[in-house]
Amino acid sequence: MRTSSKSIRTAVWALAILGLATPLRADPSGLPGAGVVRFNDQVGFFIIDQARGLMSFHGTEQTFAQLCSGVPITIEPLTIQLVQTPVGALHALFSGQEHPVLIYPAPSLPDPNHMGREDCPIIASLPVLASGRARLVRTDNDITVQGPGSDAFGWSATGTLKGASGADVNYNETVRALVIKGADEIRTLQLAIQLLP
Secondary structure, three states: OEEOHHHHHHHHOOOOHHHOOOOOOOOHHHOOOOEEEEEEEEOOEEEEEOOOOEEEEEOOOOOHHHHHOOOOOOOOEEEEEEEEOOOOOEEEEEEEEEEEEEEEEOOOOOOOOOOOHHHHHHHOOOOOOEEEEEEEEEEEOOOOOOOOOOEEEEEEEEEEEEEOOOOEEEEEEEEEEEEEOOOOEEEEEEEEEEEEO
16 A cells, blocks of 8 residues: 555544544654653554454544544543654654554545544444454654654554454454655555454
8 A cells, every 4th residue: 555654644643533632742852862752642543454344443432423422532641652863763662551442344434544523424323343452562663754764663452352242352453564765655564453253
């Protein structure tokens, strides 16, 4: 899959879900040359696995139906570590041991890289296929894409979720992608959302 780095950043690293969440507040620009910043902040995002017909929605236990009805969104924090390097790259590590995730069937959005209130007629009626808490680890070797090389990023999430019937389902999600430096292109290397009995 190829798309612009701007659109993939909107979809994969969406920090403003339905226009309600707050963005990251850390400002690493004041770090002199090299340094490490650790903090917790709200992080929410979604990704669509068209091949398997699934979408994951990370960061909240609230459903699209609730959010579209006007319920204020609550995004749970992740632990974030940023490492500024002397060459300009900003390494990022996001982690959570009990990170909320909801799994839906993949919707047919007008723009699959963005989701907002205008999409409520589509997403509000989507059934929740599975929900619960998972272990999430997300890495990015240059989250601002300011270093000298291409930017590899992605995440893995695993856990036991509750299916729509109430039965346990094993959940695995892996996303790996590469932003090609200077080409305004993103290459998806791996994208898989799996629900197994």
